[in-house]
Amino acid sequence: AQSVAQPEDQVNVAEGNPLTVKCTYSVSGNPYLFWYVQYPNRGLQFLLKYITGDNLVKGSYGFEAEFNKSQTSFHLKKPSALVSDSALYFCAVFSGSARQLTFGSGTQLTVLP
């Protein structure tokens, strides 16, 4: 069975500082990895994905994520955080065999002015 772990429920960072939101996964076969963001009373918005190729994936709003196969991790990063980045972030894995997205529990990111 596939699974995703987001070990931090809450991440606080000062505006202008770099941010990292952690994600580890477990899946049989090749992983397809995604990051989504959810603002209050909104659906999920796609940020970026890793399918194959370069381990560093660049996405929307200046976010990027690094795929590390040996550590089975897919951490989300941004060099300089904005207050407007404050939201709930979800990591997800898609397994070809299961044919479904499995989400992590989410990490609430708060960027302090």
Next chain:
Amino acid sequence: KAGVTQTPRYLIKTRGQQVTLSCSPISGHRSVSWYQQTPGQGLQFLFEYFSETQRNKGNFPGRFSGRQFSNSRSEMNVSTLELGDSALYLCASSFSGAPSYEQYFGPGTRLTVT
């Protein structure tokens, strides 16, 4: 291009009733997936439809069902509502459902069961 739309946005029902939620995917998308989001269980996959056929189903009781129409619009139905069914129900559309195509989510329907 219009995004995924879900109706209604908010719904209040009483235990034992049934409810139908609607989802209109992005034009050209043929795969529609449904998810339940609750504070305790997080985001859980309900089912996926592609070309009017259910391709995959999550671990939910048979009270949860769905269908997809020829125009790719989808509905999900929950019968005999329970208090625990209170949740945000999210619909997502994708071109084909393959992992290379990301899913686009609607704003959700907030269901409250009293």
